[in-house]
Amino acid sequence: MQVIFGLMLAILLGALEQSIVAVVLPDIALQLNGFDNMAWVISAYLVASTVSTPIYGKLSDVLGRRSVLSFAIVLFLLASVACALAQTMPQLILARILQGLGGGGLVSVSQATIADVVPLRERGRYQGYVSGVWAVASMAGPVVGGYLAHFLSWRWIFWINLPLALLALVSVRRALRHLPAGGRRHRIDYLGALLFGAGLSGVLVFLTRLGQGQSPWRPDTLSMLVAGLAALLLFFWQERRAADPVIPLAMLRVPTVAICCITLFLCFFQLIAMSVLLPLRFQVVGGAQADAAALRLVPLTLAIPFGAFAAGRLMSWSGRYKPLQMAGSLVAPLAIVALAFVDPRAVWLCALVMVGLGFAIGLQLPSGLVATQNAVPLQHVGVATALTAFSRMLGGAVGVAVLTTVLIALLRHGGMAVTDLGGGEDVLMQMFHRVMAGGQADGDAAAVRQAAEHAFRLLFLMSAGVSLLAPFLVARLPEKVLRGSPASTASAAAAAE
Template identity: 85%
Template sequence: MQVIFGLMLAILLGALEQSIVAVVLPEIALRLNGFDVMAWVVSAYLIASTVATPIYGKLSDVLGRRSVLSFAIVLFLVASIACALAQTMPQLIVARILQGLGGGGLISVSQAAIADVVPLRERGRYQGYVSGVWAVASMAGPVIGGYLAHYLSWRWIFWINLPLALLALVTVRRALRHLPAGGGRKHRIDYLGALLFGGGLTGVLVFLTRLGQGHDVWRADSLSLLGGGLAALLLFVWQERRAADPVIPLAMLRVPTVAICCITLFLCFFQLIAMSVLLPLRFQVVGGAQADSAALRLVPLTLAIPFGAFIAGRLMTWSGRYKPLQLIGSAAAPLVIAALAFVDPGAVVLTAIVMVALGLAIGLQLPSALVATQNAVPPQQVGVATALTAFSRMLGGAVGVAVLTTVLIALLRHSGMAVSPLPGGEDVLMHLFREVLSLGDGAEAAVVRQTAERAFRALFLASAAVSLLAPLLVVRLREATLRGSPVKAAASVE
């Protein structure tokens, strides 16, 4: 339990930082005079942590969980100090990049360390605890950030990381001291592969993020980012095929269980993060909710996910099986998202019920996909396999927000609404919806709300269609007995 406590602290740090900043962005932009690049305070962290996650997985397999996780915590702590001391918006964005590079290791290495100390049969239950930490961070982050900014200063949303990070560092160093320092053989770290992967993925993610902010896809700088990123990723694939000890073993992705689970996790977070952004906008613009109540209406979704993960973990411990859980969750998700398209956003209770169903569908898939992936690879590759699942989740979230936001902008433009690109990094949708809300309840506002609702409905149906890919893949998933399961469980699987 000491090990689990330390790892949960590390996971809490990474999860809290993704939610605590957004609520105080306007005040930060006001104090540092940086409204034009405000959105990048969040995007910089998400992109950096996404890029770093699979690299941390490989390093933890080579150098050991304890040293790599300690490094991630120290980098996160130093970057938090830099964020708190930032005097300009560019300084804050650079510090957030460093903080993201540390945060990328907090979650993936912690989950891999859980795999080192918990048998596979029991692991789903502990992954349910991880989902619970995520839920707490998602709900508490905006509240804590708002109170700190109101009563102290926005800088305290970063200062608060110091005692948590120091406690996590001391606990992790003490709790993981008995874990092996490495895989027992010499490794050569593929620095060129890590550089190509980081550079290429950064270019693609920055391109997608700019699209989600409403920038023109045909701008020369956007196309340069996309072209350069794709070229670097192609070189990365070439490098990994020839490297003696690649950063991401491409052969692992040819294992059907690993590939299917990574895709389903990608689709889970493609939907989850996008819904977390788009549903509050829909509640405000179409349903007429205030900003604070719109955020609170996401609580049923946020609470249902760890509950679904807890159920999945218990069922895996009892049965030793993961495929039925993934199949139920992946089949239910597109149906629920399609139902969201036709539920009146003003119907609070019915919307909450549908969101609970979506949260349960996603929650069932999270621990089952992770445990299935860890079960499909040798123990010495658990770190990079776990990092691949974490990377798939984070990549799905980043791509989902960018793609679905871009589709929504296109739908609004097609309907005749004036949605024009904005200079700098300001989010075009947020700017547009602030203008809509300022219209009040007149006839013009009613027309705009109806137009927006048609766009949201089409968007949710398109999102549901994308989710249909998951159950089609899970059907092809080959279930294997969880390592450490009793013989009778193996017989039941057969």
């Protein structure tokens, strides 16, 4: 439990930073005079953490969990100080990139460390605790961020990381001192890591720019995509010839690993996108204030750890993971379709549907991770765990970028149809301010609300269509009894006889 406490603190840091910033973005942009670059405060962290996650997994396999996790915490701490002291928007974005590079190791290395100290059969239960910490951070982040910005300053959302990071560092250094410092001689594939980071960054920056409403045919935007794809092709060539690759491509040929990574990608595609889009819908369409919109996410974020806890208990009891993944993957798209048609002002009905969505996502998170760890040799557990964490973070980054791109296009079309907004304006911000300034009886505000509701409904239906891929994939998922379960012990005894 001492080990788990230190790891939970590290995961709390990484999870909190993904949710605490969004609610104070207008304050940051106003003070630093950077509305044009406002979205990069979130995107910079997501891109950097996504790129670095699988690299941390590889490094922790060969250098040891304790040293790599300690480095990630220290980098995260120093970057948080830089964020709090930033005087311009470019300075803040650069600091957020560094913070993301640290944050990418907090979750993946912590989960790999749990795999080192917890038997596989009990791992689902502990992964339920991880999901609980993540959900608490997702729930508390917007609320804490809003209150800190209101009563103190937006800079305190970064200063608050210092005591948490120092406590996590001390706990991790003390609790993990008995773990091996590095299992084998190693040659780190630096070229592969560089190509992977450059290629994925180029593609994610391209998607992020689309999410900010920029044209995909702009030379600088298109060049990011071309350069990113070229670097990724070179990365795959390098990994096939490297003696000790960053990501063993053979691992992706294991059906369980490939399917679980895709389903986890789809889970976070929905989760992170809904965490961003639902509060916006509650404000623009439902007329809620920022703090009330954040509180209305509580049913979604609280249902996730309950689903994860239930999945962990059921896996410990049965040794099976496929039924849990199938149930979650079937319920999630139905819940998103229901959200598309539920009036955002119907608080209790929205809460009930969000509970269903959160529980469905919670069922899939620990079952997908444990299934992946069960399908690979013990020496590759760190890389496999980082691969699942990478899939989740990539799903979140792509989900926000793609769905925001579609939302801006729909809002731009709908907003220009009912108001005098020009095509070159930031339609999302303009519509937001127009609705917030106008009362319920204001004709222009009411027209904007109606156009926005139509846009959100189409967006949610599209999101549900994407999530329908998951049950078809899970149906093809091979199920192996978890190592350490009664069934696997009996088979091993029979083989020995």
